[in-house]
Amino acid sequence: MMIQTNQEIQESQKLILNLKKEKDVTILAHYYQTLEIQEIADYVGDSLGLSKIARDHTNTKNIIFAGVLFMAETASILNPGKRVLMPDKQAGCPLASFLDGNTVNTYKEKYPGVPAVVYINSTAETKAETDVVCTSSNAIKVIQGIQNEFKSNKVLFGPDENLADYVKQKTGINIINLPDEGFCYVHNVIKDLDVIKVKKEHPNALITVHPECKREVRELADHIGSTKGMYDYVKINTSKGNEFIIGTELGFVQRVQKDFPNNKIYPVNENFICRNMKLSTLEKIFNLLNNLNNDKHKVTVPDNIANKARISLEKMLKYS
Numbered sequence: 001m002m003i004q005t006n007q008e009i010q011e012s013q014k015l016i017l018n019l020k021k022e023k024d025v026t027i028l029a030h031y032y033q034t035l036e037i038q039e040i041a042d043y044v045g046d047s048l049g050l051s052k053i054a055r056d057h058t059n060t061k062n063i064i065f066a067g068v069l070f071m072a073e074t075a076s077i078l079n080p081g082k083r084v085l086m087p088d089k090q091a092g093c094p095l096a097s098f099l100d101g102n103t104v105n106t107y108k109e110k111y112p113g114v115p116a117v118v119y120i121n122s123t124a125e126t127k128a129e130t131d132v133v134c135t136s137s138n139a140i141k142v143i144q145g146i147q148n149e150f151k152s153n154k155v156l157f158g159p160d161e162n163l164a165d166y167v168k169q170k171t172g173i174n175i176i177n178l179p180d181e182g183f184c185y186v187h188n189v190i191k192d193l194d195v196i197k198v199k200k201e202h203p204n205a206l207i208t209v210h211p212e213c214k215r216e217v218r219e220l221a222d223h224i225g226s227t228k229g230m231y232d233y234v235k236i237n238t239s240k241g242n243e244f245i246i247g248t249e250l251g252f253v254q255r256v257q258k259d260f261p262n263n264k265i266y267p268v269n270e271n272f273i274c275r276n277m278k279l280s281t282l283e284k285i286f287n288l289l290n291n292l293n294n295d296k297h298k299v300t301v302p303d304n305i306a307n308k309a310r311i312s313l314e315k316m317l318k319y320s
C-alpha cells in the first residue's frame with residue numbers, strides 16, 4: 001500500500017481504524033509522530049504519560065506503540081501482561097544510545113556512594129543499572145529526592161547534557177555528566193539565532209522550549225518545559241489570544257497548531273524533525289495490524305532487566 005495523496009492518507013486511516021476496532025488493539029502515539037498517525041491513535045502523549053495510559057486505561061491485549069524503542073520498552077516494563085508492538089523496531093533513540101548499563105556501572109565504581117539517575121530516554125538495560133529514572137518534567141524533584149536519600153552532595157546524571165545543565169542551573173546541585181557527552185540531535189541543533197530570528201518576525205509571541213535545548217536557547221525563552229509542560233503552557237495562555245514560538249520537534253508543533261486553531265503557533269524551525277520517530281508510518285501500522293501475531297514486532301524486555309528497571313521507574317514515581 002503506497003500512501004501519498006491526501007485522499008490516500010484518509011482512506012488508509014479509515015482502513016486502520018476499522019482494523020483496529022475489529023482486532024481489538026489500542027494505538028498509542030507520541031507527540032513527535034506525524035499528524036496522520038496521531039489522528040488514528042487512541043491516545044497521544046509523551047513517553048511516560050503513554051506508559052501510564054497503557055497501564056491504567058487499556059483493556060486490549062495488544063498495544064501498538066508508535067514512538068521509539070525505549071518508550072515501547074517502558075510501556076512493556078510497566079505492563080507485564082500486555083503485548084507491546086512497534087510498527088518499526090528499528091526506531092531507536094540516538095540520545096538513549098549515548099549510555100549503556102556497563103558505563104553506568106563504571107561511573108558508579110568511580111564515584112562510590114553517588115546516586116545514578118537516568119533520563120527516561122534511555123534503554124531498559126541502562127535503567128536497570130541505575131538508582132532512579134526521571135523525566136524532563138520531574139527531573140528536579142527526583143534528583144533532589146535521591147540526593148537526600150543518599151546524603152550525597154553529588155549526583156550522576158545522563159545521558160542528556162542539556163537537561164543536566166538545566167537542573168544544575170535551577171538547583172545548584174553538583175551534577176556529574178553520565179557519560180561526558182550526550183544530547184538529542186533534534187534539540188541540540190537549535191541555535192539562539194534561530195529563536196532570535198523568529199522572535200523578530202513575531203515580537204509579541206511567547207517562547208516555550210524543551211529543556212533538551214542548549215542553555216543559550218533556554219535563556220531566550222519565556223517558559224521551559226517538557227512536552228506536556230509546553231502543551232499545558234500554550235493551553236493556559238490561549239485565552240489571552242497569545243502567539244507562541246515553540247522550540248521542539250515539528251510533530252508536536254503541528255499538534256499544538258491543530259488543537260489551538262485560534263492561536264498563532266510558530267515553530268522555531270520547520271526542519272527540527274526526529275527522523276527516528278518518523279520511521280513509523282501509516283503503511284507499517286496497517287501491515288502490523290494484519291500481522292499481529294508475528295513476534296518480530298513485539299517488544300520484549302527480559303525479566304531480569306525488566307524487574308530491576310521497574311524498581312528505578314517506581315522510585316521515580318515516589319519522588320515526583
Ligand code: SF4
Nearest residue numbers: 093094095184186274
Ligand atoms: S527527539 Fe531526540 S530524544 Fe526524542 S526520540 Fe528523537 S532523538 Fe530521541
